[in-house]
Amino acid sequence: MDSSLLKIFVAVSKHQSISLAAQELYFTQSNVTLRIKQLEKKLGYPLFHRVPKGVILTYEGEKLYPYALDIVTKVEETILKMKNISEQTLLRIGTSQANAIIRLLPFIEKLSVDFPTTQIELFANGTPQVIDALLEYKVDIAFVTGDPKHKDIVVLNEFSDDLYMVESKHKVSKNCIIGYREKSTHLNFFKQYWEALGNTEYTTIILENYEVMLGCVKAGMGRAFLSKIIVDKYHYTDDLILTKLQPNECNLETHLVCRKDSVPFIGDYLKQMQLH
Structure with a gap:
């Protein structure tokens, strides 16, 4: 089965909207609609019900969703790992808004000197949204406030925010x-x-x-x-x-984190990096 069809299916399912999925994927709405119809034809089942505010999954769509999500995630992870198999050609960075101001530019400047061929992509949002993006393999590393203490996340480095x-x-x-x-x-x-x-x-x-x-x-x-x-x-x-709150009152230092199963090629470098 074409994983690109499943990727579109997952996007529409997540947003419950053809138009929002099209925006995320940089497709036209008509293209998304066509590809969903192609997937439905392959499977022999309707996958979405149309409702006033968008679409919702049919019974068959609900059954397909976890499998589709797993396949899409693994395909994207594999593609990224193959791109970075011998060097860090792409690094997708997630950051909270505060960290975007405090340390993102010095971080990028260090990377550009030490890894001049690495392409950088950025995603800035609140810490909860950045963690979600990391868990969904949408970013490779993330600057987040506090230690997420999540079974799938490992801390690479820690920085004081004063x-x-x-x-x-x-x-x-x-x-x-x-x-x-x-x-x-x-x-x-x-x-x-x-x-x-x-x-x-x-x-x-x-x-x-x-x-x-x-x-x-x-x-x-x-x-x-x-x-x-x-x-x-x-x-x-x-x-x-x-x-200044007492140390026992506040433990919200910034942590640079990644997924345990997807440590960047430059993971050791990131562990040693020093930033103010």
């Missing part, structure tokens, strides 16, 4: 937590920390821009939990009170 609770130096801060992203490891930790202190009446503001976040903190609109590197980068150090 994290602080920040609040306005000149105004009384409102009982509000300001976060970068709704599904954020830093935000979830800060909420849990705040609630453990008995503060459950706080509100939350999400602002996907660190400079705007820091401006709001300075204005007394709330508190945030950030790396000092980010505070310094946007020149807010003199306008904020920075409170």
